[in-house]
Amino acid sequence: MIFEIKGISFSYNSKPVLQELSLTLNAGEILGLIGPNGSGKSTLLKCMDNILKPCAGCILVDGKMLNEMKRETIAKKIGFVPQREGSRFPSTVFDAVLIGRKPHITWKPAEKDLKITTEIIKKLNISDIAMRDLDAISGGQRQKVFIARALVQEPEILLLDEPTNNLDMRHQLEVLDIVKKQTQTGVSAVIAIHDLNLAGRYCDKLVMLYNGCIFAAGGPEILHPDNIKPVYGVQASVLTHRGKQYVIPEYPE
């Protein structure tokens, strides 16, 4: 699956959020979207899932226009894990994952839907909490549940909006390992992420956004003090550890 974004722009109430942005994603790649708060990471992800519609430019999935595809067709190709999720009604973990099969369910879930759901639950190591209520589990477990939901969609592209937010170290690594493992089967992933070190470590490609434009794009080498300083307004040092780059923030400019 090749995902192409060609010159998209988006504005909220005539305030431009994304400006003529272009990028390409190949099968099996992990693309990290980095940039300060309000730089357009979440908006870009939502445009990629047709939740928001860009006012200019187009998005192509294997050469087909995303905005001309039906929602259900998109749901079978693209899985999205939003940033904040709230439900005021009770739901078991199993049901919260099973709903990922929604594009395939009309009246009631088929055996196949249940089978895929149980497999993913097992794979993500959340079997023990499968029958618990969503409110009765930890933030890290909940993030895994939402990723599990996106995975049972059997998507070719995973979009994750800050999946490591509010998670402890171990869960951060676990969550990103799950994504990494998934990309080995040819699934591609786009992750909006604040933690530059995790971004540099897990992503094949990085795109640094600044005020709705691409400031820098490339491999982890774009995590360079010369890029970080103008974008984040922070003087940083970059160290290399086991061949990966790590950013140490020094002081705000």
Next chain:
Amino acid sequence: MAGEERILSGYKEQTGKKILFGLLFCLMLVLVIVVSVVLGSYSLPISEIWSALFFKGSDVTSNIIWNIRIPRILTAIVAGAGLSVAGAAMQSILKNPLGSPFTLGISSAAGFGAAFSIGILGAGTMHASTANAAIIINNPYLTTFSAFFWSLVATMVILFLAKYKGASPETMILTGVALGSLFTAGTTAIQYFSDDVRIAAIVFWTFGDLGRASLKDLGVMALFIIPAIFYFLVNAWNYNAMKYGDETAKSLGVNVDAIRIAGMLISSFITAVAVSFVGIIGFVGLVVPHIVRKIIGGNEMYLIPFSCVLGALLLLLSDIAARTVIAPVVLPVGILTSFMGAPLFIYLVIKGREYW
């Protein structure tokens, strides 16, 4: 592999329990129907009721059974199921546990619409029949239309708030309260300028009463409510997805905005139909879906049908109580549901999030 088997069997066991509870509700409904046929302000021996059911009884008994009790029971079932399913759908669509035709002001708006058609459009007159004083509406469709139109006005306000202001559940309920008192004020104003016959008709309207629907009314109600229930059943999985948030639902292929508007319109319509034939019956639509959630969990696939069954059951039970508590006086069931529903509503508010 063993782990997967365990998860799957856990899920199936849970699903089995849900269905079992649902069947239990159905069984209880059947029992209550039987009790409801037997009990009444005019006591009849069982044997006579039995023969009347097969059209062999005396004229008096047949009349009571077929023209009074059975229409009343069926009305309770249809209205109870309709109001409950409307409440269940509104709660899921607005992601608001306090949503219901009554709390969002839609029932009051429909009641105002009915009053408007009686007081201003001249749709109804009071007519004293032999047994009970009954309201005869010359033009029931005008009343229904007016009730629907005004309930639509209330719905639009709620939908506007939900969409453009991203209103929190609390804001929506507060708006509902405001709308409710606005429409109640409107109803009172109409009463003030009406003659006593019309006042009686309007006041009667504000107490929901199951006894006023004839078999024909019942047919009209069923004609609208049954397809609506079917519509909600078809959309159960869409509502399931919407429960987790609009963005998640959209990413799962649900056309959130269209489904929300359609669902709200249909539930308002059900409310309007129910209100225009039986008057305002509060709290059923709010409380029933919560009881179902509490017992069998939040899956809409079960919540929607079992809310219908439990709604029918609850309204029928309330009606039995209304008919027998101070017999031979028959209380309007709307008074009773409000007496029972209001404390339950307060309980829900106090218990807050841990409950739903």
